[in-house]
Amino acid sequence: MPDILLDPDEQPTAPTRSLSVTDRIRAAILAGEFEPGARLHEVRLTEWLGVSRTPVRSALQALAAEGLLEYTPNRGFSVRRFLTSEIVDAYEIRAMLESLAARLAAERGLNADERAIIEQALADGDALLAKDELSEDDRIAYGAVNFAFHDTIHTASRCRMLGEMVRLCQRVPQSSHRNVVSFELMDVRRRHDDHHRIYDAILMSEGHRAEMLMREHVASVKTSLVRALSGRPTPTRYRR
Amino acid sequence: MPDILLDPDEQPTAPTRSLSVTDRIRAAILAGEFEPGARLHEVRLTEWLGVSRTPVRSALQALAAEGLLEYTPNRGFSVRRFLTSEIVDAYEIRAMLESLAARLAAERGLNADERAIIEQALADGDALLAKDELSEDDRIAYGAVNFAFHDTIHTASRCRMLGEMVRLCQRVPQSSHRNVVSFELMDVRRRHDDHHRIYDAILMSEGHRAEMLMREHVASVKTSLVRALSGRPTPTRYRR
DNA sequence: TGTCCTAAAAATGTATACATCTTATGTTGA
DNA sequence: TCAACATAAGATGTATACATTTTTAGGACA
Numbered sequence: 001m002p003d004i005l006l007d008p009d010e011q012p013t014a015p016t017r018s019l020s021v022t023d024r025i026r027a028a029i030l031a032g033e034f035e036p037g038a039r040l041h042e043v044r045l046t047e048w049l050g051v052s053r054t055p056v057r058s059a060l061q062a063l064a065a066e067g068l069l070e071y072t073p074n075r076g077f078s079v080r081r082f083l084t085s086e087i088v089d090a091y092e093i094r095a096m097l098e099s100l101a102a103r104l105a106a107e108r109g110l111n112a113d114e115r116a117i118i119e120q121a122l123a124d125g126d127a128l129l130a131k132d133e134l135s136e137d138d139r140i141a142y143g144a145v146n147f148a149f150h151d152t153i154h155t156a157s158r159c160r161m162l163g164e165m166v167r168l169c170q171r172v173p174q175s176s177h178r179n180v181v182s183f184e185l186m187d188v189r190r191r192h193d194d195h196h197r198i199y200d201a202i203l204m205s206e207g208h209r210a211e212m213l214m215r216e217h218v219a220s221v222k223t224s225l226v227r228a229l230s231g232r233p234t235p236t237r238y239r240r
Numbered sequence: 241m242p243d244i245l246l247d248p249d250e251q252p253t254a255p256t257r258s259l260s261v262t263d264r265i266r267a268a269i270l271a272g273e274f275e276p277g278a279r280l281h282e283v284r285l286t287e288w289l290g291v292s293r294t295p296v297r298s299a300l301q302a303l304a305a306e307g308l309l310e311y312t313p314n315r316g317f318s319v320r321r322f323l324t325s326e327i328v329d330a331y332e333i334r335a336m337l338e339s340l341a342a343r344l345a346a347e348r349g350l351n352a353d354e355r356a357i358i359e360q361a362l363a364d365g366d367a368l369l370a371k372d373e374l375s376e377d378d379r380i381a382y383g384a385v386n387f388a389f390h391d392t393i394h395t396a397s398r399c400r401m402l403g404e405m406v407r408l409c410q411r412v413p414q415s416s417h418r419n420v421v422s423f424e425l426m427d428v429r430r431r432h433d434d435h436h437r438i439y440d441a442i443l444m445s446e447g448h449r450a451e452m453l454m455r456e457h458v459a460s461v462k463t464s465l466v467r468a469l470s471g472r473p474t475p476t477r478y479r480r
Numbered sequence: 481t482g483t484c485c486t487a488a489a490a491a492t493g494t495a496t497a498c499a500t501c502t503t504a505t506g507t508t509g510a
Numbered sequence: 511t512c513a514a515c516a517t518a519a520g521a522t523g524t525a526t527a528c529a530t531t532t533t534t535a536g537g538a539c540a
Contacts, residue, residue, distance in 0.1 A: 015313040016523060042492070052525040057492090058301060065305025067404065073255040074492060074531050089399045092344070096336040104332070159329045164307070165405055256493060282522070292495045297522090314501050314522060485538080493530065500523065508515080 017051050022059035024049065029068050029079060030171070036081040040069065066171055082172055084229060090169045091222035097166050098150065099215035102198055105156035106207040114156050118199055121148040125192045134185055142188060149195050153202070153214075187224060191217065257291050262299035264289065269308050269319060270411070276321040280309065306411055322412055324469060330409045331462035337406050338390065339455035342438055345396035346447040354396050358439055361388040365432045374425055382428065389435050393442070393454075424474050427464060431457065 014020040025045070028034060045056045064071040070080045110118070125145045128138055154163035194217040201210035254260040265285070268274060285296045304311040310320045350358070365385045368378055394403035434457040441450035467474065 018523075019313065041490095043490085053492090054524050054526090057298075058523095061298060061301050062305060065302060067401070073259065075533095076492060086399070086401065089344075090401060092340060093337070093399075093401060093405065096340045097333070100332060100336045104329075159326070159333075161307070161326065161330060161333060161409070165333070165408070168405070169401070258493075281520095283520090293522090294494050294496090298493095316522060481540105483538105483540085485536105487534100487536085489532105489534070491530100491532070493528100495528080496526085498523100498525080500521100502519105502521070504519075505517085506515105507517090508513105510511105510513085 016055070018055040018058040018062075021045075021049055021051060021055045022062050025059050026063055026066075026068060026171075029063070034079045036079050038079050040077045040079065042076070067168060068171060087172055088222055088226060088229075090172055091218060091225065094166060094169045095215045095218035095222070097162055097169070098153070098218050099211040101154050101157040101159070101162050101166075102202065102214035103207040103211035104159060104162075105153050106202040106205050106210040108156065108158050109205070110152075110156050110202065114152050115203075117148055117152045121145045121152070122192075122196060122199060125149075125195065129185070129189050129192055134188070146191075146195075149199075153198075156202075187220075191220070194220075256295070258295040258298040258302075261285075261289055261291060261295045262302050265299050266303055266306075266308065266411075269303070274319045276319050278319050280317045280319065282316070307408060308411060327412055328462055328466060328469075330412055331458060331465065334406060334409045335455045335458035335462070337402055337409070338393070338458050339451040341394050341397040341399070341402050341406075342442065342454035343447040343451035344399060344402075345393050346442040346445050346450040348396065348398050349445070350392075350396050350442065354392050355443075357388055357392045361385045361392075362432075362436060362439060365389075365435065369425070369429050369432055374428070386431075386435075393438075396442075427460075427474070431460070434460075 014023060025040075034040065040060060042053050042056050042060070045060075046053055049056065060069060060077045061071070063069045064077060068080055069077045071077050125142065128134070128142050128145065131138065134142070150166075151163075154166060157163075194213060198210055198213045198217065201207075201213055254263060265280075274280070280300060282293050282296050282300070285300075286293055289296065300309060300317045301311075303309045304317060308320055309317045311317050365382060368374070368382050368385065371378065374382070390406075391403075394406060397403075434453060438450055438453045438457065441447075441453055464474075
């Protein structure tokens with residue numbers, strides 16, 4: 001019984017009940033408030049959320065289409081089980097999709113706005129990572145920087161479908177890996193350096209190089225994730 | 241007003257009205273029965289389909305999640321417009337996704353069933369393409385062969401998300417390109433030969449080679465499509 | 481004790497009435 | 511004539527009653 005759903009003061013985040021209910025159930029799933037495989041009974045959700053079955057059903061359908069729930073006719077919705085291997089594989093897919101986005105961005109070029117956003121993200125990252133240690137706030141701030149960089153490249157690929165699919169890859173429950181992947185400072189610095197090189201390649205219209213750099217960039221996150229999940233230590237290199 | 245929706249004898253294809261209505265509306269959209277950008281009014285669909293608004297709304301939501309419709313709160317659903325560039329780009333994405341699937345299949349290996357299906361598909365294709373000319377039935381038969389080959393590789397990648405995303409790439413309206421892409425016999429033969437090589441690479445666990453072959457294999461469809469759309473003729477090479 | 485059958489309970493599927501929002505229409509005012 | 515507003519019509523959003531299916535519970539029988 002997720003506490004997140006019981007707050008009566010919560011303001012609607014979306015124009016319709018269906019959409020705001022979708023957001024709340026999605027948040028609960030991604031936060032791990034439901035057991036994997038658990039059935040989501042419409043009437044219970046109805047009671048928790050204080051709305052009728054109509055918007056609840058609407059939300060469940062939407063979440064099933066997103067891949068967070070599984071649907072069986074006449075048998076309802078249940079939380080989709082994600083194997084660790086599926087979470088890891090999602091990074092393989094992202095590596096392919098984002099490397100394509102980088103190549104297309106290089107081939108098709110950035111506009112002034114996009115260049116400005118990325119350059120700001122690179123500068124902000126440089127400033128953050130100049131510190132000797134990252135606070136929790138710093139990590140959150142770097143997360144925003146990282147998002148801005150990748151999201152802008154998706155936009156610059158001029159390919160709506162790509163961005164949508166990357167988003168699908170990221171919508172995976174068991175957010176444990178999100179925390180796990182908040183890595184060593186060394187790793188973050190290296191990845192930020194990747195960003196610089198990728199941007200260079202895009203600016204120089206070096207499509208193939210941008211693709212390869214981005215592929216390795218995302219794949220390295222997979223590697224870190226696998227290492228973290230298997231409990232092995234981060235290898236030490238020229239640490240200050 | 242699509243005729244396809246007016247046949248009262250049509251048998252339900254799915255266990256619930258919602259699902260069968262989803263199938264029928266999807267088919268109508270993919271067949272181009274609705275103008276791109278056209279609003280899909282719930283009550284009209286209700287009349288055409290002979291069901292209440294509940295399953296219609298359910299279907300529209302599902303199709304919006306598939307990317308075939310666009311949804312605006314309080315303003316309903318409309319047929320998503322697909323630019324030609326988006327249809328072409330979908331092949332770029334497919335090339336990345338399917339090449340990943342081929343590599344994973346090579347790395348993870350095929351089971352006996354999968355080997356049998358692919359070998360049957362290759363043999364059937366060999367037999368079909370031995371003819372001097374393909375009838376319409378032959379083309380349909382080869383389409384099934386082609387599907388079996390690709391679908392089995394998706395399965396063998398052991399990565400559910402990959403198959404789902406490829407399916408998203410293929411669900412695109414304006415099926416004109418489907419017809420356009422039913423190419424010259426020469427092209428089909430070459431692509432079938434690709435299938436042989438890709439299978440060889442997978443059997444030999446040559447992941448990188450399988451990936452590269454598949455990437456070019458799918459990309460070549462994009463090239464043919466672009467050529468067909470631009471009205472240029474198919475280049476002639478050593479034609480018998 | 482275990483299996484099978486039957487009936488009740490509960491869950492999902494569907495239809496429909498009502499609420500809310502959008503859009504169209506037409507009137508008023510300058 | 512045109513803009514702005516008011517109203518009505520129509521469309522979507524929501525709640526709820528009813529239908530159908532699934533699940534559960536209990537008992538008969540071997």
